[in-house]
Amino acid sequence: MTENILNIEGLKTYFFTEAGIVKAVDDISFNLKKNESLGLVGESGSGKTVTALSVLRIVPKPGKIIDGKVEFNGDDLLEKTEKEMQKMRGSEIAIIFQDPSSSLNPVYNVETQLRDVILAHQTVPKAETRKKVIELLEVVGIPEAETRMREYPHQFSGGMKQRVAIARALACEPTLLFADEPTTNLDVTIQAQVLNLLNDLKKKFNMSLVMITHDMGIIAEMTTRIVVLYAGRVCEIAKTHDLFERPRHPYTEALLAAVPRLDMKKTLRIIPGNIPNLIEPPSGCRFHPRCKHAKNTCKEKIPVLEEIEPEHFVACHEWQNISLKGERKH
Amino acid sequence: MSSGRSITRSFSSLLGSAMFRYIVRRLLYMIPVFLGISIISFFVMYAAGDPLSIIRIGKPDITQETIESLKIYYGLDKPVPIQYLNWLTNLLQGNFGKSLRGGRPVNLLIGSWAWETVKLQLISILLAFAISIPIGINSAKKQYSKQDVAVTSISLFGVSMPTFWLGIILIIIFSYQLGLLPSAGSRGAPYLWWDNPILDQIAHLIMPVAVLVYVMLAQNIRLIRANMLEILRSDYVLAARASGLSERKVIYKYALRNAIGPVITYLGISLGMIIAGAPMTEYVFSWPGLGRRYVTAAMELDFPVVMGITMIITMMTLIANLMIDIAYVYIDPRIRLR
Numbered sequence: 016m017t018e019n020i021l022n023i024e025g026l027k028t029y030f031f032t033e034a035g036i037v038k039a040v041d042d043i044s045f046n047l048k049k050n051e052s053l054g055l056v057g058e059s060g061s062g063k064t065v066t067a068l069s070v071l072r073i074v075p076k077p078g079k080i081i082d083g084k085v086e087f088n089g090d091d092l093l094e095k096t097e098k099e100m101q102k103m104r105g106s107e108i109a110i111i112f113q114d115p116s117s118s119l120n121p122v123y124n125v126e127t128q129l130r131d132v133i134l135a136h137q138t139v140p141k142a143e144t145r146k147k148v149i150e151l152l153e154v155v156g157i158p159e160a161e162t163r164m165r166e167y168p169h170q171f172s173g174g175m176k177q178r179v180a181i182a183r184a185l186a187c188e189p190t191l192l193f194a195d196e197p198t199t200n201l202d203v204t205i206q207a208q209v210l211n212l213l214n215d216l217k218k219k220f221n222m223s224l225v226m227i228t229h230d231m232g233i234i235a236e237m238t239t240r241i242v243v244l245y246a247g248r249v250c251e252i253a254k255t256h257d258l259f260e261r262p263r264h265p266y267t268e269a270l271l272a273a274v275p276r277l278d279m280k281k282t283l284r285i286i287p288g289n290i291p292n293l294i295e296p297p298s299g300c301r302f303h304p305r306c307k308h309a310k311n312t313c314k315e316k317i318p319v320l321e322e323i324e325p326e327h328f329v330a331c332h333e334w335q336n337i338s339l340k341g342e343r344k345h
Numbered sequence: 346m347s348s349g350r351s352i353t354r355s356f357s358s359l360l361g362s363a364m365f366r367y368i369v370r371r372l373l374y375m376i377p378v379f380l381g382i383s384i385i386s387f388f389v390m391y392a393a394g395d396p397l398s399i400i401r402i403g404k405p406d407i408t409q410e411t412i413e414s415l416k417i418y419y420g421l422d423k424p425v426p427i428q429y430l431n432w433l434t435n436l437l438q439g440n441f442g443k444s445l446r447g448g449r450p451v452n453l454l455i456g457s458w459a460w461e462t463v464k465l466q467l468i469s470i471l472l473a474f475a476i477s478i479p480i481g482i483n484s485a486k487k488q489y490s491k492q493d494v495a496v497t498s499i500s501l502f503g504v505s506m507p508t509f510w511l512g513i514i515l516i517i518i519f520s521y522q523l524g525l526l527p528s529a530g531s532r533g534a535p536y537l538w539w540d541n542p543i544l545d546q547i548a549h550l551i552m553p554v555a556v557l558v559y560v561m562l563a564q565n566i567r568l569i570r571a572n573m574l575e576i577l578r579s580d581y582v583l584a585a586r587a588s589g590l591s592e593r594k595v596i597y598k599y600a601l602r603n604a605i606g607p608v609i610t611y612l613g614i615s616l617g618m619i620i621a622g623a624p625m626t627e628y629v630f631s632w633p634g635l636g637r638r639y640v641t642a643a644m645e646l647d648f649p650v651v652m653g654i655t656m657i658i659t660m661m662t663l664i665a666n667l668m669i670d671i672a673y674v675y676i677d678p679r680i681r682l683r
Contacts, residue, residue, distance in 0.1 A: 068583075071587055073586045075578065076488070101589050101592075104589035105587065105588035105589030105590075110584075110587045114580060117581060118583075120581040120584075120599050121603065122602045122678060123599075131585075131590055131594065131598075132590070135589045135590050136589060167679070169678075180584075183588060184588075187589075
């Protein structure tokens, strides 16, 4: 039996803004097995990033984790002191952000930024940190690491910047890595390179990976299991293969249908409507205003996540009464 | 031997460096700016009135002959452009001319007044920056906390309050009511305050410094707070936190250097304006400084004194601006000299 490295239960992270309380993450539960690649999918604003930030406990103000459990190797991270948590960040759990141009500090060179991460967790002499920095940059595929580490982020191309950001995340060999849309801001050709790199590094460093994205193509390639989020709640959890072939939640179906395909003659299919206002989210199932299968119960009762077949969970009142179309074999 | 050679080499590499060429070019640009300002100030000053007519107010019985001879003595009988050229020629030789009130050399006058102003200003500026940076950062860190609200309200009060008003209030309380501090001048006469020449100077500095610091502090805290708030929301600060860096390092290394730019600009401008001083504050506390003299000279139409001080302010502002730009290059590697 494989152990869970991460176990999230009933996580609630709210943002207390002047306009009201934004329930960005509202009762989310899922787990992550050791060495697994899990996909976290959903539209912008579905709570993917906030979930990752909550695990690291770096939710920016006015956000606050108000309830739940985040067990990492059996320890609840939400019970830890700030100091204990600081030691975990970067060394046990790391994150790669979406836009490397803004996630790297513009006024320090690459060596300084990587060295600071190493020194935050280890006491090593200066000569050795330099060696370590060069090694890291070589691992992520930056040529002439020794000269380039003295350069500043703006002297790197987008893809190279993301490689530097990956090197920073891996500096202390974390066991759990969040990749928050790591390729959204990159050219398609560079995307493939960075994704391959991530896959290689995951194996090399024996990491568990949480891939956050809204790109179903990336998810299909990179992950073995998927959590589908909608408006701060979990809709469906399933093995990647199952989810693509037999989606059980209408939102998952719509998400799959919205992927543009070359062999389709029809125009791009979109999901009608917008992601709801999270200050006053729709009652019952949050997807009901946009769902073509919605019944009265959907407006009234919050659906619970139930296991409908081994390792396939869905939160939908109507799942037994509807037949949904999946994707053909990939 | 070898060290001598390496010094020569590093000197020649300095001469060839982009920074050196940049500084030389900027210094050359200063010449037309300097001349432009001097021409404008000179003619504006001239348009303000006839300096000798004021003498007639003080001495109604002065004869036309005396006035004519004074005119010749000060060179005021020549056409204005010629006067300007004469003034400029003297200036380039380091001679600011003579005061129209008493005929003493302007160089000497400025020299004897400048020290008191520089002392007052330098202490205030350094104190204000030393205090405001940590307060501003803290305020940004704890946005909307009680501490932050208190700091921002007090700052707003400081920004909107006239210095002379605050100065007078201080004098009423600490000099008039409590008799704790001297209300005027820069040193004790006829007797020493607190029986010691150094303590005496400090006693005289306390209130004017307090007024200047408070006003600068207010500006500065708001500036630092606003910049810090923006930077603290940035991805790289979040990323630094996510990497497990200590909060200290996140704030003082990763955020501060990105937020400090406008503060450096403000510091540079303050240092450039140091000579112009704070005429209001100098007036209220009868501070024997340049700022108060500058205003008096302008009211008395004392051309050479006004022009002399104006040109020193111009020079210092230009140099301060150059220094700000050079400082930026060191703070932010994205800025390149062209």
